[in-house]
Amino acid sequence: METTHPKKERTFVLLKPDAIQRGLIGEVVHRIERTGLKLIALKIIIATREQAMGHYFKDDAWCEDKGSKTVAALKAAGKRPKKTAIEFGRDIVRALADFITSGPVVVMIWQGNEAIGVVRKLAGGTEPTTSDVGTIRGDLTIDSYRMANVDSRAVRNLIHCSDKPEEAEREIKIWFSKDEQLKYRLLNEEILYDINLDGILE
Ligand code: GDP
Numbered sequence: 001m002e003t004t005h006p007k008k009e010r011t012f013v014l015l016k017p018d019a020i021q022r023g024l025i026g027e028v029v030h031r032i033e034r035t036g037l038k039l040i041a042l043k044i045i046i047a048t049r050e051q052a053m054g055h056y057f058k059d060d061a062w063c064e065d066k067g068s069k070t071v072a073a074l075k076a077a078g079k080r081p082k083k084t085a086i087e088f089g090r091d092i093v094r095a096l097a098d099f100i101t102s103g104p105v106v107v108m109i110w111q112g113n114e115a116i117g118v119v120r121k122l123a124g125g126t127e128p129t130t131s132d133v134g135t136i137r138g139d140l141t142i143d144s145y146r147m148a149n150v151d152s153r154a155v156r157n158l159i160h161c162s163d164k165p166e167e168a169e170r171e172i173k174i175w176f177s178k179d180e181q182l183k184y185r186l187l188n189e190e191i192l193y194d195i196n197l198d199g200i201l202e
Helices: 017-021 025-033 049-055 060-076 085-100 115-123 136-140 145-150 165-175 188-193
Strands: 010-015 038-045 105-111 159-161
Touching: 010 025, 010 115, 010 165, 017 025, 017 105, 025 038, 025 105, 025 115, 025 136, 049 085, 049 165, 060 085, 060 145, 105 115, 115 136, 115 159, 115 165
Parallel strands: none
Antiparallel strands: 010 105, 010 159, 038 105
C-alpha cells in the first residue's frame, strides 16, 4: 500500500468572522506561517448556508456532549432544562452556521509535517477564557461557554482547524476546488525536510 509522506499532511483552517472584524487575519496567518507549514490555498469569502451546514456536520454524540454542558449549567442555576442535551447541541450547530455566515471568513489549506496537530496547538482550546496563554484563542480574544450559552450563540473563538486527516480532506472539498489548491516548492522545505543537507556549505 502506498503511504503518504508525513510532510504532505494537510489541514483546513477557517478564520471566523470575529477574526476578520478584529483585524487579526495577518496576526493569525503570521503565527501559522512561521512554523514552516506551507500555504496551499487562501481566499476571503462569504460562506453560503449550505457550506456552513456541510462544514459543521455533527453527529448525535457530538450534540449530546456539547448540549450536556448547557443542561448542567441550567441545572446548576436552579432552572429546569426544556430540551434534551441533543437538542441543545443541535442549537449550537445552527448557531455556528449563523455565526460563520454572518460576515466574511478567510479559508486556507496548510501543508506540512503534523499540520493538523501543529495548527490545533497554535489555536488552543475551544473556550478562549481557558485556552492556554500563547495560543491564538488564549491571547487574542475573551469569549466563554457561559456567556455564549447565556446568549444562545456559538462561542466566538476566531479560528476553526481540522481535528483529523479524514475531517481535513472532507472539509477541504467543501471549500476549495482542485484547481485552487497549489502545488509548489518552498525553499523552507530544504531545511525542514531534506535528508542529507548537502547543499548548504560552499
Ligand atoms: P473546536 O475544534 O475547538 O473548534 O471545537 P468543537 O469542534 O468542539 O466545536 C466547534 C465550535 O462550536 C467551537 O469552535 C465553538 O465555536 C462552538 N462551541 C463548541 N462548544 C460549544 C458550547 O458548549 N457552547 C457554545 N455556545 N458553542 C460551542
